[in-house]
Amino acid sequence: MADGNQVNGGLKSALEFGPVLAFFVAYLWLKDRTFTIGGTDYEGFVLVTAGFIPVLLLSMAALWKLTGHLSRMQVVTAVLVVVFGGLTVWLNDDRFFKMKPTLIYLLFGAALAIGLMRGESWLQSVMEGVMPLRREGWMILTKRVMWVFFGLAVLNEIIWRTMSTEVWVTFKTFGLTAAVFGFFMTQAGLFRTYAIEDQDPAE
Template structure:
């Protein structure tokens, strides 16, 4: 079933809003400790709990407005709820920090599985936005698969070797910038393998 169209700025706000609010709230709470139900929780854990609730709420709003959710949105929701929930429940910040690692490994594995079958699963979700030939999609899928695995490795390195504040900055801005720059770097590929427009009678 095709989803209903909504204002693209509203869609962007619902998708990026929780991430930006996570960054802002962490900046305000990072040096604080909270006593809740007899336990002590850092500002990071409290921020994570708020983030989980925000993701659930914004994903629900997107579903109500559009009538559908993409597999990427569902996968993100599940991982945030599971990994964020574990961080809050066990009072251990490592779980939410590993969430991007698992997400990018999952994306890379799905695209890689398609490549092994000689298919581009990427084209199935992006073909209407970026019309390209089958050869172009296979090249882009191989590059995107490697890119996702690289992001997973980068996330592991940052959260294990650097401070929590550095990881929050990396998650909020670094990963977003990396994806944006990757797409920009594929401009020549999009031009070279652009699909010919279909002529209508």
């Protein structure tokens, strides 16, 4: 299999983010339509969710074939998409799919919390190659990411329960990604302070 470092960056990003953007576009296209299948009426959101599941699985299969690797986060996300997306379609109830991000962020936050209680940074195990930090830096960053995950879980609950489906879809597509990106942008000071240098100036 191909080495992940040799995969074209644009192709990799398209496979990772393409399904979510496709979900957003398809929802905008079908949101006001109702489809009758087998005598049951399905809103556009439910039909788009049904289509999103195989698209996501196919994109992840392509990523695995190209890189020979899928992160634990990707695998957990895929499982929850299948479970909650399947429940949404089977029960014809969009609430299950809207709850999915809540559960994802709660699980990730809880996993980081368990690692911290064991004196370990499980975030380091999945991101060390991207950001080489000293152990103290990883522990601080892990605590902060843990609270971000819990905060996003709460935020998702507030938005899908109090706002329209269109607002929630926009939030899920762009808001969650922007929030995570914005958080890491604010951690520049931590990265500078705890970065592992090629050579220790004190030596």
